[in-house]
Amino acid sequence: MSVGPLSKKMFSRAQALIPGGVNSPVRAFKNVDGDPFFVRRAKGSRIEDVDGKHYLDYVGSWGPNILGHAPIPVTNAIHEAAKDGISYGIPNVGEVEMAQKIIDWVPSVEKVRMTNSGTEATMSCVRLARGFTGRDKIIKFEGHYHGHVDSLLVAAGSGALTFGEPDSAGIPQSFAAETLTLPYNDAEKLEEAFAKYGEQIAAIITESYPANAGLIFPKKGFLQLMRDLTEKHGALLIFDEVMTGFRLAKGGVQELEGFTADLVAMGKVIGGGLPVGAFGGRADIMEYLAPNGPVYQAGTLSGNPLAMVAGLTQLRELEEQNGYAQLTNLGTRFGDGLRKILSDKGIPHRLNQVGSMFCLYFLDEEIVNVSSVTKQDFSIFKKLFWACLEEGIYLAPSPYETGFISMAHTADDIDETLTVIQDVVAKW
Numbered sequence: 001m002s003v004g005p006l007s008k009k010m011f012s013r014a015q016a017l018i019p020g021g022v023n024s025p026v027r028a029f030k031n032v033d034g035d036p037f038f039v040r041r042a043k044g045s046r047i048e049d050v051d052g053k054h055y056l057d058y059v060g061s062w063g064p065n066i067l068g069h070a071p072i073p074v075t076n077a078i079h080e081a082a083k084d085g086i087s088y089g090i091p092n093v094g095e096v097e098m099a100q101k102i103i104d105w106v107p108s109v110e111k112v113r114m115t116n117s118g119t120e121a122t123m124s125c126v127r128l129a130r131g132f133t134g135r136d137k138i139i140k141f142e143g144h145y146h147g148h149v150d151s152l153l154v155a156a157g158s159g160a161l162t163f164g165e166p167d168s169a170g171i172p173q174s175f176a177a178e179t180l181t182l183p184y185n186d187a188e189k190l191e192e193a194f195a196k197y198g199e200q201i202a203a204i205i206t207e208s209y210p211a212n213a214g215l216i217f218p219k220k221g222f223l224q225l226m227r228d229l230t231e232k233h234g235a236l237l238i239f240d241e242v243m244t245g246f247r248l249a250k251g252g253v254q255e256l257e258g259f260t261a262d263l264v265a266m267g268k269v270i271g272g273g274l275p276v277g278a279f280g281g282r283a284d285i286m287e288y289l290a291p292n293g294p295v296y297q298a299g300t301l302s303g304n305p306l307a308m309v310a311g312l313t314q315l316r317e318l319e320e321q322n323g324y325a326q327l328t329n330l331g332t333r334f335g336d337g338l339r340k341i342l343s344d345k346g347i348p349h350r351l352n353q354v355g356s357m358f359c360l361y362f363l364d365e366e367i368v369n370v371s372s373v374t375k376q377d378f379s380i381f382k383k384l385f386w387a388c389l390e391e392g393i394y395l396a397p398s399p400y401e402t403g404f405i406s407m408a409h410t411a412d413d414i415d416e417t418l419t420v421i422q423d424v425v426a427k428w
């Protein structure tokens with residue numbers, strides 16, 4: 001199975017001009033041993049490629065498109081706003097309205113600053129945590145992705161509780177040496193790390209629900225342990241809600257878990273499909289930012305008026321359409337249906353699902369961290385991926401990715417998908 005001739009042709013042209021033919025690696029379909037299709041347009045729950053083939057989409061631009069593709073209220077709002085200017089670099093009212101919305105919705109955020117991507121948001125959180133605490137070391141967890149920030153693209157060190165190794169060429173060993181990478185959901189290791197390095201640790205950064213190694217949930221008590229240890233040792237807790245924020249609830253995982261972090265990184269849904277990130281938290285910490293404080297952070301396009309209006313419109317629509325309840329219904333319909341199909345066929349699996357996010361593992365055991373994820377036989381996932389794509393269902397092209405359902409998906413879309421998957425696995 002492969003994609004159509006026009007996509008193929010465009011991809012070979014792209015490869016001559018762009019490294020790997022893509023502007024972000026996962027789009028290259030390397031994790032499914034193939035080449036990507038090229039999109040021509042997308043509307044609602046569907047994508048059309050340059051060869052005229054249609055797909056029901058479960059990627060949603062990797063998270064932002066919670067209303068589906070090209071929702072009319074958002075495209076209209078962008079259109080109207082653009083007539084008054086595309087970028088000013090001067091304070092605009094949209095920035096204040098966005099700040100108000102975030103502070104109203106997200107627990108623990110008292111002040112907020114906008115960025116242009118999730119990466120900038122996590123990078124700024126780490127710098128701010130270091131500036132505020134006067135400490136250099138950061139704890140992160142294996143398999144958690146926080147964007148392509150130098151000090152966060154770090155793999156676990158080789159020995160027990162050693163500082164990390166760069167996960168990418170081009171990152172100095174000395175940067176990685178400031179990051180301690182621990183297995184997720186391992187209370188003992190976390191306690192050990194604080195016992196040993198407590199006074200040097202500026203912050204823990206964690207994905208709220210880890211969703212870049214499939215979809216993993218914190219074990220009971222693990223979030224609270226992070227909270228307790230950071231408080232005890234004068235470190236900060238940075239919650240990366242770039243994926244989960246505004247996707248699972250108005251207040252993200254903090255709201256779902258009744259939990260508060262010191263700093264929160266946001267992105268994806270908040271931009272309505274335009275390039276946006278944000279970070280916020282306790283006012284006393286946020287006041288450390290320039291121009292009031294000593295921690296420098298900036299952006300030519302930060303708080304861009306089109307991005308603010310797109311994000312605000314998307315959030316308003318979600319609220320007015322009672323979006324989170326509707327998305328949870330769709331997610332549950334999909335999850336229950338998929339589990340039944342795979343169980344009936346006797347295929348070992350785990351389907352982790354919350355609201356409109358899901359990840360299927362071909363492995364029947366509790367998924368606690370990235371080491372459970374890598375135990376899977378990835379060939380089963382690849383087989384499913386290509387068979388679904390052939391039938392017009394676009395799942396994320398990697399077994400490490402979380403799938404997304406949007407408000408544009410209907411119960412019929414979900415049922416159509418389940419029928420396709422049932423037919424696919426019937427032949428196995």
Ligand SMILES: *Cc1c(COP(=O)(O)O)cnc(C)c1O
Pocket residue numbers: 116117118119120122145146147148207212240241242243267268277
């Ligand atoms: C996508 C993502 C990021 C990075 O956001 P970009 O906008 O791609 O820079 C950071 N953290 C998490 C949890 C993400 O899912």
